[in-house]
Amino acid sequence: MAYTRKDVSTLTAAEKRRFVKAMLEVKRRGEYDEFVRMHIEYYVGDGEGGLRTAHMTPSFLPWHRRFLLELERALRRVDPSVSMPYWDWTKDRTTSSVPWTKDLLGGNGRRSDRQVTTGPFAYKEGNWTITEGITDEEFLTRDLGRARDPIVLPTRSELEWAMKDPVYDVSPWDSTVTKGFRNKLEGWGTGRGSSAWRNHNRVHRWVGGVMLGGASVNDPVFWMHHAFVDLCWSRWQRRHRAHRYLPVKPPGPGSEQRGRIVARHEKLPPWDVTPDQLEDHGRIYRYA
Template sequence: MVYTRKDVSTLTAAEKRRFVQAMLELKRRGEYDEFVRTHIQYYVSDGEGGLRTAHMAPSFLPWHRRFLLDLERALRRVDSSVTVPYWDWTRDRTTTSAPWTKDLLGGNGRRSDRQVMTGPFAYASGNWTLTEGVTDAEFLTRDLGRAAAPLALPTRSELEGALADPVYDVSPWNSTVTKGFRNKLEGWGSGRGSAAWRNHNRVHRWVGGAMVGGASVNDPVFWMHHAFIDLCWYRWQRRHGGARYLPARPPGPASDQYERVVARHEKLPPWDVTPDQLEDVSGIYRYA
C-alpha cells in the first residue's frame, strides 16, 4: 500500500510524537547507529580511489533514496503509521521554525560548545548519545546559520536553477561538473562560502555541527533534508518526462571514471539494486 511523506511543517502533535518515539526506539535497539556507520563508510570523495556511490557521483540520488527507504522501513516496523517528513528549506528558513521545535528535533546548539540542549535528541535527555562519528563527542551539535561566518539557506530560485536543467548528469560524473541536475542539486561548486556549497551541500553547512561530514546521520534532520532532496528528484522527473538517470552505460577503460561510477543498470553498493530500479517509487510512497 502506497504511503505518504508529509511536509514537516504540517505534522500534527501526534505525528511528531510518533516519529520521535520510533526514532528513539531504533536508537535504543542499536539499529540507528548502523545507519550512521553505513553513511560514514560510503562517504567517499573524488580524491579517493575506487567506486563512488553516495556522493560526488551520479548515484548520489538513488543511493540516498534507498538509504532513506531502509530507515523508513525500520521506523515502520516500530510504528506502521510513521513516515519520514520532508523539510522544505526554501520555505521554513528560520532557526525557530519547523523542524527546530522542542516537540520535534529541538533547537540550535548552545554558544559555548554547540551542544543541543532542547528537544528529545538532546544529550541531557539520555536517549541520544552519539557512538559513531569522526570525533569523540557524545552529544549532538548544531550551529544553525553558522554564527561565526553566517550562511543563508538556499533560496527557491537557487533550487530552481537545478530543477530547470533537463539533463540528469554529465561527464566526468563527479563534483567538478557545472551542468546537469544531479550536481546542481548536490551542490559542489567552486570558490568560498555560498559559492562553494549549493542546495543540498549548503543545507548541511547551514545546520552545522554533526551535519557536517560523514557522520551527519547523527542528526535526525539528515533524513528530513534528504526526503526533500528526494522530492526534488521526483519533481525533476515529472517536469522532464522521459529524462533518465545517466550514465546509461559505464565509462570505458580509457576514462578516468572507469569503475568509479555506477551506470543505470549496475548494482548500487551496498544493495542488490540498480539506479534503474529506484527511478520509479510511485508504488511505494507519494509526497503530500
C-alpha cells in the first residue's frame, strides 16, 4: 500500500518528533554518511569525463527519486510511520518559517562561522557530526538568504516557467541547454546572480553552508528540497501525459554525449534500475 509524503508545514508535533528521531537514528547507525559519500561520488559535472547520472544530465530527476527512496527506506526501517516531507519553497519562503524551526531542522547559522546552533541537528547536541564532506568542518552550516550577497528563493512564476515546458530535455543533454523541463527545474542558467541559478539550484544557494556542492546531503533539508523537486516532476508528468523522459535512445557514434548520459531504458548507476522504471511512483508513495 502506498504511503504519503506530506507538506512539511502540515506535520503535527508528533510527526516532527518521529521524523527527527528516525533521521538521528539513521545517522547513528552510520547509514546516513553512506548517502553523503554516494552523492559526492556521483556529483559529476559537464567538464569531467565519464558518465553523468546525478547532475547536469537528463537522469537528474530519476536519479534523485531513487536516492530519496533509499533514504526513506532507511528511515522506515527505524519507524514505519515516517515518510519524507517536502518543503515547498515557493510558499514557505522566510528564514523563520518551516522547516527552520527548533523542533525540526533548526535555524540559520551564526554570523561568525555559519554554524547551526539551534535544533536537533546542531553540532552542540552531539548527534550530527559531519564526517563526510569537502571541508574539514564537523558542524552543520547555513547562510539562509546569503547575508553578504542576498538572493531570494524561486517564486511560483519561476517554477511555472519550468513546469509549462512540455519537452522533458533536449540535446546536448547537459547544463547548457536552455529548453526542456529538466534543466529549467534543475536550474543551470547563464549570467550572474539569481539568473545563473534557477529553481532547484538557487534553493541550494539560498540555504548556503554545506548545501553548496556535492556534500549537500549533510544538511537534512536536502531531502525535503528534493522531495518537492520530485513532486514537481510528478506534477509535470500529469500535466504533460504525452511526454516522457528523454532521450529514448543513447546518443549515436560521434556524439560528445555518447557514453556520458543515461537513455530511458538504460541502467541508472549505482542501481539496477532504468529511468523508465522510475517514472511511476504511484504504487510506492503519493503526495498530499
